[in-house]
Amino acid sequence: MAAYDLDDVDRRLLDLLQEDARYAAIDLAEAVGVSDNTIHNRMQRLEEAGVITGYTTTVDHDRAGLSLYFHFTCTARISDRAEVAEEVMAIPEVVEVTELMTGQRNLHVRLVAADDEDITRLARQLDELALEIDDENLVREERREPLDFVEVGEMLDREE
Known part of the structure; x- marks a missing residue:
């Protein structure tokens, strides 16, 4: 396209x-x-x-009572990766799944929770899927900003 x-x-x-x-x-x-x-x-x-x-x-998860943010790094078989990613996305607390083009550590999962018990339950749900949890981290803070189309467009115009 x-x-x-x-x-x-x-x-x-x-x-x-x-x-x-x-x-x-x-x-x-x-x-x-x-x-x-x-x-x-x-x-x-x-x-x-x-x-x-x-x-x-955009929802402020903290104000909605979901103040714990976790990042799980997982590995799924390459042939199962897309299907497993869809299964992970079906978990209500999951807010993002990123598939990487690599053999190991190829699924990154972000989720939100209210307390430690939620995290334990969610980790168990992930563990029941066709993936291995390689790493799990409590996220301190995330920073994000939208792409500046005007600035990017000006840079692209200069390159032409």
């Missing part, structure tokens, strides 16, 4: 939507410097092209 050719308006729109997907079209239009009709059309095109794949809500 070919990459969608983003222009400056698309990049700015994507940056703003990553900050807050609940922006009103009129606010987006003002921030980007185009009409709200242009914003609607651009969002529709970006959705149809698969660039925008959905809109999500």
Whole structure:
């Protein structure tokens, strides 16, 4: 699948939507410097092209009573990796599974829990699947920020 050719308006729109997907079209239009009709059309095109794949809500797990974050590093047989990843994702407390293209330590699992008993129960659930738990860590803090499409676009334009 070919990459969608983003222009400056698309990049700015994507940056703003990553900050807050609940922006009103009129606010987006003002921030980007185009009409709200242009914003609607651009969002529709970006959705149809698969660039925008959905809109999500960010939840503060701590405030929701799930203050323990764990990272499990696991190994699944390469032939079973994708299926095992789906089984892991079916566990409600799992918030992310990353499959790596490697033979060992090829599944990384992030999950949230309320207390130590939850972690023990969840570790047992993982242990019952077709994988080996190689490492388990309590996460102190995670930092994350959305991709800056405007800045990345400027860098790509300079390279051309």
